[in-house]
Amino acid sequence: MILINESNTGELVLDDGLNFGLGAFETIKISNGGKAILLEEHIERLKNTLNALNIKKEISVDKIYKYITSNNLKNIAFKILVTSENIVFSTRSIPYTSDYYKRGFNVYFSEYRRNSKSLLTYHKTLNYGENILEKRNAFTLGFDEPLFLNERYEITEGATTNIFFIKNNEIYTPKICSGLLNGILRQWVIDNFKVHEGLYTLEDLKSSHEIFLTNSLMGIMKVNKIEGYDLNLKYEKTYEILKTYLDFEER
């Protein structure tokens, strides 16, 4: 962990960011080849979040690159956390092994609801507690990821993922205004494939032919179980999207 504060005392400052969750963060995948995947997009979103939180803090892309190369980072998750008084760089290993991709994710629906009328729903901030609590709860119960409905019982997103489903060969994903964070990978899929964005319910999900999740660290992950029930889905289009993404990652 490296702390880039002005004071350079090397200590975290207990500012409003840490007191009230008023800070932004990004988690970026560093590939086997040492490439920071979709880095410009992550930095762009980080700036937007800081702007929404009214935090005046310069993020230097140079420093990030230097940090990555000087530490020889490879196949690792690189995290940037920014509050009004702190900038922190840190890394951790990527938890998604090839086993996960083979079997797919086992998901369930949280009893909590996403709020489509909250500013922070749309930004990646330190107000991230419900995601982490629900993610932990999911693990305890034997699931890989909790999904959330909004206050009108429409599908929104997972705790740390976005969701897509395929029906009759068409790709669908919930609209941002359902109440979700626009993931960098979510945007990548939309930019590279024809995707319908709409307001969808559980019924739409249940009658779909393929379901997959996305986030920056896992890329594209198929879903094989909902609430523990085996979906017995045949994955074709999802694999096509996954292949396109892996090609992009390695390019």
Next chain:
Amino acid sequence: MILINESNTGELVLDDGLNFGLGAFETIKISNGGKAILLEEHIERLKNTLNALNIKKEISVDKIYKYITSNNLKNIAFKILVTSENIVFSTRSIPYTSDYYKRGFNVYFSEYRRNSKSLLTYHKTLNYGENILEKRNAFTLGFDEPLFLNERYEITEGATTNIFFIKNNEIYTPKICSGLLNGILRQWVIDNFKVHEGLYTLEDLKSSHEIFLTNSLMGIMKVNKIEGYDLNLKYEKTYEILKTYLDFEER
């Protein structure tokens, strides 16, 4: 500020509490006479919040008393912040001068909505960003406090306060399940007066005869303007409640 961590390095640990807002806090008023107002209730709520967040951390009431007396604290706000790896005590001055009580609060309704179906709505955690952002926004626009509706357009609470209104001499306050934090002062009013708890809308508020806000630092604060319009309310019952509270505080 004092940091009571096990390691005793005197440094904040960047744990999940600070990374994701997974921590609890309480703000307690220390009266002119050095009394920690409703301390047992604050400690009790703090323990409940830590329990909900699954944080195993012992809070010693003795240490708190020692801190208050050894620092000779008087007429000040005392804050306790707890995450899985940190316990922090700190103080700040109380911002509510007698001027505020004379003129009353000028409030407005935020464009964001409280989420009645979120766990964290009901607990005082570091996921407090929207409250602070909206509170700041209110000050910029010349208001004292933003109020929030929920997703069904029912009244809930203010950013840092609970709300009560009086109609034909009866006291009303939104039900907890509207989506609000049960403030220590809110509970005190309910325990000491006959209060109806229900699901109320703006219409109920607009046709009321007196409106007041509560929190641990300000006690009982009348509202004299909504969205900048003078309400021209005659305050009687509110003053009676305020008097009872001031007597309690000094006892």
Next chain:
Amino acid sequence: MILINESNTGELVLDDGLNFGLGAFETIKISNGGKAILLEEHIERLKNTLNALNIKKEISVDKIYKYITSNNLKNIAFKILVTSENIVFSTRSIPYTSDYYKRGFNVYFSEYRRNSKSLLTYHKTLNYGENILEKRNAFTLGFDEPLFLNERYEITEGATTNIFFIKNNEIYTPKICSGLLNGILRQWVIDNFKVHEGLYTLEDLKSSHEIFLTNSLMGIMKVNKIEGYDLNLKYEKTYEILKTYLDFEER
């Protein structure tokens, strides 16, 4: 009071009607001239209600006429109550004096909501408790009638009345499927004037130019205050409707 039970013991039978509110009733105005106003319509509705409650009980119009003439009933409220084991006739004086018509009604909105998705909302049954409780509560607080919104905050009806409002000379009243009992007088107004039936909110009511209530005993009653605030409305079309009704009543 007269009890027309088969057994003729002259005693009320504690049947499901009295145990669970599974009975029907009608309140019919007997005019100064001894005429039972809109009697056929009341009997028709009574039969419909009994049918909905699956109560097989014959109502003899002859017996009603005999009761009215033999008791020389005039300017009085005549009530019929029917359960599976009981038929009860009774009378009480009409509470609406000319003073009421001069000053108009002072109404307010109840904090409870009508249920548009309940069978009993649409029938006049002994499940009438909330109406009476709220009516009593209104009197205690100095109001004449409580009005109800439904679960979607649309206007429905009063505890014992239907509501109409006039805007730019057009007459409006909430649709039955908002969640209301179709009053005999409500239907009379619709049959005799051009009336829009729709889904309306408080906003529609507040921007209207005249408001009036109807029920079988009071006929047409203007509203002069909502929540205690004087509306300062000029009543023109309401008086025209009232005049037509009074002519009808005396015919």
Next chain:
Amino acid sequence: MILINESNTGELVLDDGLNFGLGAFETIKISNGGKAILLEEHIERLKNTLNALNIKKEISVDKIYKYITSNNLKNIAFKILVTSENIVFSTRSIPYTSDYYKRGFNVYFSEYRRNSKSLLTYHKTLNYGENILEKRNAFTLGFDEPLFLNERYEITEGATTNIFFIKNNEIYTPKICSGLLNGILRQWVIDNFKVHEGLYTLEDLKSSHEIFLTNSLMGIMKVNKIEGYDLNLKYEKTYEILKTYLDFEER
């Protein structure tokens, strides 16, 4: 049936209680050993209901005990009905035979909705007609109990039961503010086991591993069919709860 009225004429008085459903009732199980199960809790709730209905009527626990012992009541349902002018004691046999417990209940969802914004939803009053009508309708169609959703399509309760479901070994039951009557048995389960109270939908129910119903006469009853479809559930935790309850009943 015994009628305990002041006048002692031995006749039911047709008061507002019988006219408008403004009365309270409780149904208490008398065990094989002649014990009135959870009697204090029933009396306490009865008093609360009378209070909510503003009925000033003293209930003497002594009279109840005397009635039970002098009539040598055993394995029977004992009912108390109270209105402003009447107190009625009566008994009937308990309809739940061992066959029911073996096969479990076959339930379905009513097309009507519970009203979460009505006072009477939360109290056990004579405004009980919809429950009885829907219960009868269920029997006609071959079901044991109708269940109700509220206006937001959340699960609430059955006509005469509360509902619980189990998922990954955790017990869940709808929150009171969904719109339900807090059954004496429901509270007993909550007091004796760890239970999550929340806002749940049909989806939550359908993905659960065990479902059971409670009321004072039947105790704990498993559900084996919804809408006629066999759920093929394996009951384990439900049997554990049932066993604990039977031990309690016989203690």
Next chain:
Amino acid sequence: MILINESNTGELVLDDGLNFGLGAFETIKISNGGKAILLEEHIERLKNTLNALNIKKEISVDKIYKYITSNNLKNIAFKILVTSENIVFSTRSIPYTSDYYKRGFNVYFSEYRRNSKSLLTYHKTLNYGENILEKRNAFTLGFDEPLFLNERYEITEGATTNIFFIKNNEIYTPKICSGLLNGILRQWVIDNFKVHEGLYTLEDLKSSHEIFLTNSLMGIMKVNKIEGYDLNLKYEKTYEILKTYLDFEER
């Protein structure tokens, strides 16, 4: 196609009807025997629609009969389109072959919602675009008809059909105020059988025993698949209704 305009230039006039969809139309089945099925009901509805659109245009039943007989129309769809400046008669073949009736319809739910609070939802006007777009979309995806929920996720109707379902031998269909067009065939079924009209959800549909669709051209059409899943329903009551209808058509 025949155009009956006053000017008799034989040309369509680009009036508000064509510019903004402000026109009405009816599609009437001419039977094998040359009978215009339910013609009076169609003309009646056409007049109501023109009235709602404030179009003063006389429809001559004579001209219609003359057109049908002089053109010797048989087993064909006859369409009348009316705007403020145009009346157009046209015919097209009926697309529903006996194959359709044998296999039944394969339906799915559109991602769009019917609007229960729009005037045009309840009238058959040229504002018919969403129906046609969704119908075409359904064909592309291999379905026969798209169905629509309303804004509260209640079932309403198909793009060009009304929906009925049967449960325990009782017939159900969504209420008009759910947001649907009252089809001529829908009304015929209600007039000839006992039908419950209510507010129903997908859950109600999914637990039903038979499902069928109606419109003027197809008559009664069973549903055998929803979202591609085979329902394996046994059709009995539907065939009874179909038989009654076919008898009526040939009479």
Next chain:
Amino acid sequence: MILINESNTGELVLDDGLNFGLGAFETIKISNGGKAILLEEHIERLKNTLNALNIKKEISVDKIYKYITSNNLKNIAFKILVTSENIVFSTRSIPYTSDYYKRGFNVYFSEYRRNSKSLLTYHKTLNYGENILEKRNAFTLGFDEPLFLNERYEITEGATTNIFFIKNNEIYTPKICSGLLNGILRQWVIDNFKVHEGLYTLEDLKSSHEIFLTNSLMGIMKVNKIEGYDLNLKYEKTYEILKTYLDFEER
């Protein structure tokens, strides 16, 4: 009017566009100087609408320019209507005189609701009937423009306008996903000023300091009355925006 059809018969073809409202249109202001205001944006939107309706029809900008110049069009409304078989150019005079700008618009809220979950809500198509009916209804009642709420009682747009309001010097306008057509002028205001896009209710509107409407023909129009009540607003920022727009128009 000029009709540019392939067949060149000079006659309108009664295609699906005219039968079902499946066509697009744009109304473009030609300034005093003969400039087609924001023509590129109009053409761009027209192409998007045709795409959404799946109409393959080329729009030649050259033909439009030639039409404007050859007809020497000035201070006039130029309309393009496109269906699968027809392209029609036409003109009409601009109805907004300087009187309108001086007194401002008198608006009211329609009893109908915009559908946020309909495709056609978001596109300018011939399914425009409700707008025109409500616009005519407004004129009859003495108003200039009807405004619409959506199914959740949020503000959306006017029949032919978009709405903005100003509070404490900040500009607000409803989000597209409330259910509105993104007007060319609406986008121009957003591109040229700092504007908050959100989900707003009547309460937000009523507590605002300035309100204005936009559309391509009228530009920027202040609102001086809602439901006939004089708002007594002081217009400052609106005039600034109007001035900027007029400069742009004349540039």
